[in-house]
Amino acid sequence: MKIAYLGPEASFTDLAVRSAFAGDERYPYVTIPECIEAVMEDKVDLAVVPLENALEGSVHITIDYLFHEADLSIVAEITSPIQQHLMIHPNQQEKWQDVHKILSHSHALAQCHKYLHHYFRGVSLEQTTSTAAAAKYVSENPEHPIAAIGNRLASEKYQLMIVQDDIHDFHFNHTRFIVLSKDPRNIDVPISKSNGKTTVMVTLPSDRSGALHQVLSAFSWRNINLSKIESRPLKTGLGNYFFIIDIEQQIDEVLIPGAIAEIEALDCNVKVLGSYQSYTL
Numbered sequence: 252m253k254i255a256y257l258g259p260e261a262s263f264t265d266l267a268v269r270s271a272f273a274g275d276e277r278y279p280y281v282t283i284p285e286c287i288e289a290v291m292e293d294k295v296d297l298a299v300v301p302l303e304n305a306l307e308g309s310v311h312i313t314i315d316y317l318f319h320e321a322d323l324s325i326v327a328e329i330t331s332p333i334q335q336h337l338m339i340h341p342n343q344q345e346k347w348q349d350v351h352k353i354l355s356h357s358h359a360l361a362q363c364h365k366y367l368h369h370y371f372r373g374v375s376l377e378q379t380t381s382t383a384a385a386a387k388y389v390s391e392n393p394e395h396p397i398a399a400i401g402n403r404l405a406s407e408k409y410q411l412m413i414v415q416d417d418i419h420d421f422h423f424n425h426t427r428f429i430v431l432s433k434d435p436r437n438i439d440v441p442i443s444k445s446n447g448k449t450t451v452m453v454t455l456p457s458d459r460s461g462a463l464h465q466v467l468s469a470f471s472w473r474n475i476n477l478s479k480i481e482s483r484p485l486k487t488g489l490g491n492y493f494f495i496i497d498i499e500q501q502i503d504e505v506l507i508p509g510a511i512a513e514i515e516a517l518d519c520n521v522k523v524l525g526s527y528q529s530y531t532l
């Protein structure tokens with residue numbers, strides 16, 4: 252299979268793809284929308300993109316793109332531990348504490364916020380398209396006093412030196428990656444499997460009091476466990492939102508379809524993004 256991922260090589264997304272799809276062909280793309288479009292345009296079979304980090308929360312571009320732009324299904328979820336390290340070009344080894352700029356993905360910078368505030372106050376932070384893109388940039392600019400934040404594979408791949416390891420602010424740092432496909436299908440990944448999940452996106456009728464409460468009741472009285480609900484702007488005006496809801500079980504024949512039918516009868520719009528297995532690295 253051909254698999255698009257947020258690259259370049261040695262991003263955290265690449266690490267997840269290497270573990271879950273060891274024998275498959277990997278195709279790096281610069282941005283998350285480019286990965287998603289590669290599936291829509293049949294350039295690849297699947298795309299793997301980040302969805303949520305335990306410290307920094309959702310990757311909004313992924314959620315928004317799936318709601319507004321793409322008609323794809325989530326076919327698997329891969330949760331991976333995330334360890335962030337500070338790395339520099341070996342030419343800058345002596346002066347690593349005096350770097351002028353630190354580059355990384357916005358989520359990685361946020362995961363190390365306390366560390367950066369404490370040790371690199373006043374140093375400019377620059378966002379890159381991924382942690383691996385930051386490492387690659389540092390390796391291509393050996394004369395600049397700059398550093399990147401990323402994983403160990405990136406330091407090896409781009410021949411950088413790790414000067415501080417495990418700089419993420421909280422020990423429990425995990426990211427959920429989703430596997431996207433044009434058709435709902437079963438993807439079997441040779442890593443440890445936990446319970447299945449279903450993700451839906453719900454739009455409420457405008458201006459009806461209690462609508463969200465009624466949506467949640469449709470799940471609650473059926474004893475369907477939810478693990479996440481988050482609102483995102485509909486982009487039609489202030490105060491207009493859609494909701495992304497994670498259900499802690501795979502779609503069945505009765506309970507979830509029943510809840511969806513009840514929610515639709517309330518004039519809500521429901522889109523099932525996927526019903527899939529959850530894997531943990």
Ligand SMILES: O=C(O)C(=O)C[C@]1(C(=O)O)C=C[C@@H](O)C=C1
Binds near residue numbers: 358
């Ligand atoms: O930049 C990378 O290496 C990515 O794969 C992206 C990403 C993210 O979007 O959250 C993935 C995992 C980490 O949480 C940091 C960055």
